[in-house]
Amino acid sequence: MAVDPETLNPVNYSDAGALQIVNLLFQSMLSADLADDKIKPFLAAEMPQVERQDSVTLFTYQIREEATWTDGSPVTAADVAFTLKVLKAPLLNNEFLKPQVQFIRDIRIDASNSKRFALVCAGYSPEMELLTGDFFILPAYLFDPEALLQPIEVAALSGGLSELENNENLKAFAAKFNSQEYGHSTAMLQGSGGYLLEEWANGQYLALKRKSDWWGNDIPDAPHLTANPERISFQVIPDNTTALLALKNRQLDVLENIEAAEFDKIRNDESFKEDYSLYSPDAYEFVYAGLNTRSPKLSDKRTRQAIAHLLDVTSIIQVSQRNYATPTVGPIPPSVQEYYNSSLELRSYNADKVTSLLSASGWQKEQDGWYKTINGQREQLTIEVNYKAGSTAFETAAIIFQQRAAEVGIPVQVQGMENSLLSTNLRRHEYEMFFRSLSGNPFVYDFQPLLHTTFASEGGMNVTGFGTPESDSVLDAINRTESPQEKAKLLKRLQEILHEEAAFISMYYRQDRLAVHRRFDNIKVSGLKPNYDVSAFTLQE
Incomplete structure (x- = not known):
């Protein structure tokens, strides 16, 4: 940790x-x-x-x-x-x-x-x-x-x-x-689970020990109730480089959140792989771009579609994630095959399509950029992109987008900002375009707060202003239906509408990266955090 x-x-x-x-x-x-x-x-x-x-x-x-x-x-x-x-x-x-x-x-x-x-x-x-x-x-x-x-x-x-x-x-x-006692005391932190907090050495480690006679052992109909390791120690290592060194020195059994570049290196280290298995499950966290549909420049969906084609997702994944990501057509994970709309085409960078869509939307290409008369005023198509400062993934996406836009004559300004300020600006609708990520799970698909028009007023979570009468109806029906078949049909239709409207543009789902020592068996690796269930680990025969 x-x-x-x-x-x-x-x-x-x-x-x-x-x-x-x-x-x-x-x-x-x-x-x-x-x-x-x-x-x-x-x-x-x-x-x-x-x-x-x-x-x-x-x-x-x-x-x-x-x-x-x-x-x-x-x-x-x-x-x-x-x-x-x-x-x-x-x-x-x-x-x-x-x-x-x-x-x-x-x-x-x-x-x-x-x-x-x-x-x-x-x-x-x-x-x-x-x-x-x-x-x-x-x-x-x-x-x-x-x-x-x-x-x-x-x-x-x-x-x-x-x-x-x-x-x-x-x-x-x-x-x-x-009080602090209710969150730190070994005497207080005792539940019905299979472990007790044995010791918490601040800044060093937290040690858990297995209960000697836990009730969950050997319940025939519940093999998922486990408490196999006798002791589990979580090491506190603030620095990624130090944590990776500890792993390479065989001082750790498990390390997650390994940086992509380092993960590539250890994947090519045969001696390391003799001792460790490497995993990169699809996470339930996706990166998306949002466009302010209230902006006169961005109100026409063809303009937004053109911008979507400037999102060179393949290059963004390659540079920012070193290919540890899966492109997506919408906010449904591609790994959830029953709900993912695989009939939709993943958008790719296409300068000709961008030019065609902008022209269809009424923009005219001149020597120094694209222009259009909006509400009686001659406007140039320029875009300001915001993202959370300090995020190299978002910064990379913004810079690649800026480069692709420049190739077709659209000036783009990129601006990293403190996360709380970004959130405030989005909820006030004071922005043009942004990059963000969202975490979810494969159990709940309630997109109403993000996409329903009842949440689109100032202060609401639907910051893009996305929404049509049909999309509102689909979102309502998704929350009502009990039929998996009907839910699948509705979610696929929602992805089609999102793809068409190009206001909430899903780009890719991240892949997590972790290493687990080969002396362990019964390793349940998942895209759900924490990516593995340490209570299930057994020792290899």
């Missing part, structure tokens, strides 16, 4: 490294099995039963009978209720996960079965099945031994919360929960 986690509190962790460790200590009802990237029951005995009623949907869960906490007491529905209170209550450091559970309005615990409960959810969308089970369950006995939150009902946390800010019990709990 490059740095120590800020906290391992399962409610307010803030980085992927912390999440990897929290995953070994705590569990959620459902989670992804990195062997096949499928959602499976973890704490839950099975996938939830779904019952749709008028304006609410009930998701009923059964916790595994075997599931216990570190002290041997059972994991119960009361622990789920406690966790929801922690996620939803005011005064607590829970802003990271609070939006994820806003739609959960209440919990109904089965009076005859302490391990069975139903979550009462507002409305319905297919991704609710995952979201109702995708948060770490906390042990109430350990996190709230004085039962301070017990008198507060989950249902009371779904409306206005101002009155609760003066609740003495809640204030007393918040003072403890928000």
Whole structure:
């Protein structure tokens, strides 16, 4: 790890490294099995039963009978209720996960079965099945031994919360929960997972040890529940060069996020490959270009299509990613074959097509550039491109775009800027073009915030202003449908519209790069972070 986690509190962790460790200590009802990237029951005995009623949907869960906490007491529905209170209550450091559970309005615990409960959810969308089970369950006995939150009902946390800010019990709990102890203490960070935090030497390492008699061992129907290594040590190495040297000296068993140039070198090192296997799975993170459709210069889709043809994605991948990336026609990963629209043609740099499209859009080529009369004013086609300062990948993309545009007579200015300023400018619609990346997963395809016109006003996430009546209708239908076949049809149509409108232009999906020592077996490599499940590792025979 490059740095120590800020906290391992399962409610307010803030980085992927912390999440990897929290995953070994705590569990959620459902989670992804990195062997096949499928959602499976973890704490839950099975996938939830779904019952749709008028304006609410009930998701009923059964916790595994075997599931216990570190002290041997059972994991119960009361622990789920406690966790929801922690996620939803005011005064607590829970802003990271609070939006994820806003739609959960209440919990109904089965009076005859302490391990069975139903979550009462507002409305319905297919991704609710995952979201109702995708948060770490906390042990109430350990996190709230004085039962301070017990008198507060989950249902009371779904409306206005101002009155609760003066609740003495809640204030007393918040003072403890928000303290450093709840995110760093080996005594506090004990969940239902197979590991305990044994030692945290700040700036050096974090060591986890396997529980001696973990409940998840040998459950016949759940081979994805694993705690195989006896001890797992995460080394804190701030410098990439030092980390790679440690790997080459056989001091590390696993290293991820290896820089592309260095990955190429070790791929050609035969002695290194005798000891290590190398992997480059397709990640669920894509790079895209956004164009401001509100700009008079960019309002015609033919102009935007011309710009899309100036995005020399092949060269950008070659230079910035050293070919560790996969070009894409839209925001669906090409690896998700059932949803990816393979009938669409990947756009490539084509000067003749650019010229033809610009002419069709009303631009006229003159000696010093392209001109067009817009709203009675003679305008030259110039473009300012913004990206996050410090990102070599975005900077490279911007420079290559600038070079290709110059070849057809379009002046382009490139400008790196601090990320928060860039975000502010995008939401104010004060830009022409930008490069950014987005991370996702293969389970949820809710593109409404990014692409629906209801999110296109100032301050909304649809910063490009993309949207047609048909695209809005398709986005709504994607969120409603329960049929995989219908979802596939709708997602492919969405990709066609995005391709045609050329405002939100998906370019490529990154590939991750990692090395794992060959002495290990049962290595589940995935494009999902953290790219491997260390709890599943076994030693080669």
